[in-house]
Amino acid sequence: MTIYKAPLDDQRFALFDVLGAEAVLTRLQGGEGHTRDLLDAVLEEAARLSEQVLAPTNESGDAEGCRYDKETRTVATPKGFKEAFKAFAEGGWAGLTMPEKFGGQALPAVMGTATTELFQSGNLAWSLYPLLSEGACHAMELHGTEEQQHVYLKPIVEGRWTGTMCLTEPQAGSDLGLLKTRAEPAADGSYRITGTKIFISAGEHDLAENIVHLVLARLPDAPAGSRGISMFIVPKFKVNADGSPGERNAASAGAIEHKMGLHGCSTCVMNFDGAEGYLIGQPNKGLAAMFTMMNAARLAVGVQGLALSERAYQNSLNYARERLQGRALSGPRLPDKPADNLLVHPDVRRMLLTQRAFVEGSRLIVLYAALQTDLEARAADPAERQRAGELLAFLIPIAKGVVTELAQECTKEALQVYGGHGYIGENGMEQFVRDARIITLYEGTTGIQAADLLGRKILQLKGVGFRHFLDEIGAFCQAHGQDEALRPFVGPLAAAARQWGELTQQLAQRVQANPEELGAAANDYLYYSGYVTLAYFWARSVAAAEAGGRGAAFKQAKRDAATFYFARILPRIHAHKAGIEAGVATLPEIA
Amino acid sequence: MTIYKAPLDDQRFALFDVLGAEAVLTRLQGGEGHTRDLLDAVLEEAARLSEQVLAPTNESGDAEGCRYDKETRTVATPKGFKEAFKAFAEGGWAGLTMPEKFGGQALPAVMGTATTELFQSGNLAWSLYPLLSEGACHAMELHGTEEQQHVYLKPIVEGRWTGTMCLTEPQAGSDLGLLKTRAEPAADGSYRITGTKIFISAGEHDLAENIVHLVLARLPDAPAGSRGISMFIVPKFKVNADGSPGERNAASAGAIEHKMGLHGCSTCVMNFDGAEGYLIGQPNKGLAAMFTMMNAARLAVGVQGLALSERAYQNSLNYARERLQGRALSGPRLPDKPADNLLVHPDVRRMLLTQRAFVEGSRLIVLYAALQTDLEARAADPAERQRAGELLAFLIPIAKGVVTELAQECTKEALQVYGGHGYIGENGMEQFVRDARIITLYEGTTGIQAADLLGRKILQLKGVGFRHFLDEIGAFCQAHGQDEALRPFVGPLAAAARQWGELTQQLAQRVQANPEELGAAANDYLYYSGYVTLAYFWARSVAAAEAGGRGAAFKQAKRDAATFYFARILPRIHAHKAGIEAGVATLPEIA
Structure with missing residues (x-):
């Protein structure tokens, strides 16, 4: 159960x-x-x-x-x-x-x-x-x-x-x-x-x-x-x-x-x-x-990724707390018990923090996107309505394509924390993996989301929503550039956002010369975009937590997860940058 | 079926x-x-x-x-x-x-x-x-x-x-x-x-x-x-x-x-x-x-990853050939048919080449390791026996830990190629995913393999098997340094191997200062090692294919897969390098 x-x-x-x-x-x-x-x-x-x-x-x-x-x-x-x-x-x-x-x-x-x-x-x-x-x-x-x-x-x-x-x-x-x-x-x-x-x-x-x-x-x-x-x-x-x-x-x-x-x-x-x-x-x-209806439907599937990951995460955290197995490398933490709990192992914490970073970051992506739906529908200012609609259109393939893929990793890691017990039906973890496997397929596969992001939202619509989003990130970095508490995050975020813009420019030119370049880069571009988007929301989370109204433990937990994310997850963009730049020549025809 | x-x-x-x-x-x-x-x-x-x-x-x-x-x-x-x-x-x-x-x-x-x-x-x-x-x-x-x-x-x-x-x-x-x-x-x-x-x-x-x-x-x-x-x-x-x-x-x-x-x-x-x-x-x-018996048992589980990936790959390739859906971005390829087949989409080829690179690369890892078993048992020269045993001990956590993790990605991508049809039991793809999920858990979880590689094989045994392996890579790069056909591979391989050695050195020092650093880096170190090992075997594959005895199509297919691997997969080491270097401070205690 x-x-x-x-x-x-x-x-x-x-x-x-x-x-x-x-x-x-x-x-x-x-x-x-x-x-x-x-x-x-x-x-x-x-x-x-x-x-x-x-x-x-x-x-x-x-x-x-x-x-x-x-x-x-x-x-x-x-x-x-x-x-x-x-x-x-x-x-x-x-x-x-x-x-x-x-x-x-x-x-x-x-x-x-x-x-x-x-x-x-x-x-x-x-x-x-x-x-x-x-x-x-x-x-x-x-x-x-x-x-x-x-x-x-x-x-x-x-x-x-x-x-x-x-x-x-x-x-x-x-x-x-x-x-x-x-x-x-x-x-x-x-x-x-x-x-x-x-x-x-x-x-x-x-x-x-x-x-x-x-x-x-x-x-x-x-x-x-x-x-x-x-x-x-x-x-x-x-x-x-x-x-x-x-x-x-x-x-x-x-x-x-x-x-x-x-x-x-x-x-x-x-x-x-x-x-x-x-x-x-x-x-x-x-x-x-x-x-x-596609925006709403795709956003809802993104939310499914969040929902499964959240519940899987709760269970793996709980299990890691309760399961006694092995000892901390630097000496026993629970000397009165037959073994320490799984939380003493840094690699178990890595699996838990990966889930946490994805779950709480994904929640911000989908809620932010949903808020654009409200703004698009009911803001008084037509310009604000239009901007929200453009932002929403841009974010949908990320909210669907990336959040559902992250859910594959989350539910996998959640199961992995259980060791062999994760494979047993009665423990419930394998159901999350099985249930999650559909969400990268229906309402448009990840490949379709990637093509939508790069082909339609960036190239066809001339990246109008993307520019709004980059502007927002830029404004955030500007506002917090001198903020001591945000120093570890603002610099890397600004750099990643800048590179995101540059890669997009280069890619647009290459696709103009050869439309097949779109399909060759789209998946890596989707992931790249997703990881930078998460970085933005993690930086905002730290800023919001610092702004007060929350206890010290809450503040520290947000900062820890953000630190983890920037140090150990965001660098995945380097691999995706290589994928974006590799070009269609690295994906030759298959007979 | x-x-x-x-x-x-x-x-x-x-x-x-x-x-x-x-x-x-x-x-x-x-x-x-x-x-x-x-x-x-x-x-x-x-x-x-x-x-x-x-x-x-x-x-x-x-x-x-x-x-x-x-x-x-x-x-x-x-x-x-x-x-x-x-x-x-x-x-x-x-x-x-x-x-x-x-x-x-x-x-x-x-x-x-x-x-x-x-x-x-x-x-x-x-x-x-x-x-x-x-x-x-x-x-x-x-x-x-x-x-x-x-x-x-x-x-x-x-x-x-x-x-x-x-x-x-x-x-x-x-x-x-x-x-x-x-x-x-x-x-x-x-x-x-x-x-x-x-x-x-x-x-x-x-x-x-x-x-x-x-x-x-x-x-x-x-x-x-x-x-x-x-x-x-x-x-x-x-x-x-x-x-x-x-x-x-x-x-x-x-x-x-x-x-x-x-x-x-x-x-x-x-x-x-x-x-x-x-x-x-x-x-x-x-x-x-x-x-x-652990070496043999763990190697056999690595082979399970290969075996499942191979069969899943065969089916997804077959499906991509036969399934007609959508048109190539640069114009129809099968104008007489209602749609082109899936192979015209570069992103589908990316999924197929990922599988191919992992399957054929993994095959070399496990066979090479098995060959060390034979050398260890029956080489005439005791020094050769010892060297083989040391190499084998070093490679086992890679053959088990990495190949089984790659199998998660392979079976996932194989299913993804099928779109929604991959989720249906009768098509058989979801069984590969379900069957594969155990292999990162039994005979020592991936976390155990990572700790074995870094803690025992590198630190406790002073990296003796690792040095043999680096020597081999070095000798290969030396031998093929002037080889035109291998130029795209030898340079990046040599650079990655050099960095692998440097990261290992730095890590050893950090672990000496704080044993918890071992657990904090082990997983990323395992992956890093696995990707460089695959790069080595892909470079060797190109060299062997060039050496003749095979037709032009076979040679080209090996070269294509190697090119893909070096351009689009090997760069993942950058992200894992960041994980290795991030340190235990990025994995703070969880209450």
Whole structure:
């Protein structure tokens, strides 16, 4: 059995001390009430739900998994999932960040991110059911008609129904332009959807009365490729005039996948056999509509990396404290015990500090990005809105691509601290590794994130968000240049940021000469960017901790982690610099 | 279903072209017959067994797993395992490297390593049954009486019985000094063994007539800690006067573990309830006796990393060739197809070349180390024997610690190439990741390997093996300094080797001042050492390929992989250098 305690203290530090969220949020349109007191209370409620209701179902849900019934084509979720979903719905969490007109609470996106972390730490597999709903809600909010919103969105916000996103097909994964699912117009203005979708998270389950599928498909006269894709609402049960679920639609799960992890989440093959569907948004603009949700979806997957790493870290720290094995090299620390605990070994501390540096740094990346979502949506000044949107677009591939990769390392190190006991199912550590393995794959692989960062956010958009971010780092270094407490961090941060800019310039020129250089450098560029971003947030963390309001131990712990990060992790940029500079000639064709 | 084709061509290149194994082996005592023809034939037979008998049981064995019967305390292995073990025994593989007097074939250790790679690629879980036997055989060969060898060793060599090593207890893992299992002398000169051992691979199964457990336990008057441990032979069935298995001994499996992977291998909790056992070797010298087998055992685990990486790599390369998704950035390569294959993406090639560089480089590390085993055992010149032993001792923590860690990266990248399909059980890639996760843990965690390399092999033994290795690298660089084809490699290799020596010197001084500096630097030192070692073997590979006898495509492929390695992987040493230099102050105490 693994432990989990919501890291409220560090969340508050990140939100309020480092990012100044209260000041930001209360000056946004409609944000007058979003005071620290309110946000604190929300965090505490979310923590309670996660610790008491979700966390206990994590390991049992993995062991039990979902069961698919061939006869009825239905899926039974593991024990406790229904009750947890009921508690989630009753607590109003399904509509936490949704507009009040749909029954939501209109809380800031950053609170959605913070509470999502807690729920995902509690039980990642379970948390995918509401998460997919959230994506579907946003799509309908942005692209649905008023009637569609009333019929399909509202019940999700109320926690009675859930939603899905049906994109992938066997031959169309990263390359959605290849998708084949067809939509034939019917006489009544609806469409008949026919095709097979795979990897549909929460495609079928027993948690809710109805499931609203958002399906990408082609109209009969659609252009080939990605410009000929439209989006359709396809409910599991067609909806009666009174809004209640009626007749079964011809949309059903044909199977569920046997996956490495996330056993509690039903990942479905969805068969649409002339299912009734309704066009949402413009014809042939479905991919663009889907992409409007991509920022939120990718950010949420980044948060999954944070959430798994946090819980894995808590357990490995706890184990290192309790496990007695070996002696300190400089002499026994617990002479009365048969051995010292694992914490006396510097290499064990290295594994723990690696996790800590990544966990707390990643938390700042995702919360900072989420805060840009709020600024983009509700800042009074249009220029500020635009800047936030540009920053957000730039940060998303880092928040998704890097945080999920760091989670691979965190969960691996957490397991490693356990030695052979980490390999045993009952100790729970191997589940974190298995669950984490999906997050660098779905919602765009790491390769896709890297290409998005370098190809789109840097080159296509001329690095506008990147420049905002470099400006911020520059301003921070300027402001703290004379600050004694920050001296060990400001210099290396400024140097790394400067080099980041230079490498970006050089790379842009090389890609201009040969577009293949983009693919050759993108992965290393993504990591390079991630490590500098973490350095910035660790420097800010030290500054915020120094600024007071916290005890000496807290301050020292932040400083220790930052010192560790700058000395032992940030130097990885040297290796990634070499990768950026190596060029496509070092990646020759393979026959 | 995954594919597997024994990499005979690369094995031959490594053995004969790079390492000149034929010349080395045929000049050793008793090695006159070990010609390339003979060794080739052995490899081909092993390849056949692996490809045709073992490989098809890999995924089904994982899905089925071992079943433990509480009533009889027995374990049923998955379908096909018994037949595979029978074929293995009948082929004489159980005694491949054992002396002829025990019924073995007395082939060189390096052939044991090469064939073990093939068997482990075929089915790692299955391969643990004979692997553990091998360790037990070596122990009895070195420490058993003639009678013990006749009764317990011979049947294992003949493939009728198997063996185990019973070390770990719940409270005693890396720290064996804590073990509590007791051995009480009986009137007949035997002992009664009482205690619980955990994580006993192949502790109980249905593949063989009898199981010979080598158990570490304490005599009544034994000193505390690791100097009071003795080794005992404890058979599952006591042996009749005619050598046949007789009465059941009080040694049985109390449970099998539910593990992340290796489901086909029974990992047992072994209960010894006053079981009859026989002292082997000297009283209180059991740990030292066990450690005489450690080199072979750790090398074999390094080979597991290679074996899993090789098979994972073959599959990801195959998938990248066949999967059509997206288009090359510089324009379509397969305009007649709906999309290009994954190989057109430089980032996919990066993932494939990473695997290739690690797989083929690791193969040279483990074969080179194994060759030192042969030299140590059978070189005519005592000085050559000593040098080989010193080199071997130095290389073991690299072959185990680094190769197993690289296997984590290889199997991860191999899965990543599949995108979301990598997460699906039926595609077989996630099993490689799960199976690989144990190898950085058992036979000494990576932390233990790092401490062994820096603490024992470098500092305690004054780096004698390290100096031999640096001399070899120096001689190689000298010999090829003017070689145009090697110019891109010799310079960087020589520089890295020089810096390796300097860092070692500085570190030795710091550790002298504060022993905690050892633990603070060991992990980064291990990686640093591993990456330079790989650089050396990649440079040697280019030299060997240039030396001829191979086609232009083979030569170019070796050069490409070496170029990739030097440009994009070797620079990781910069980050590890920072870790080595950071010092224990960056790893402060954790309360």
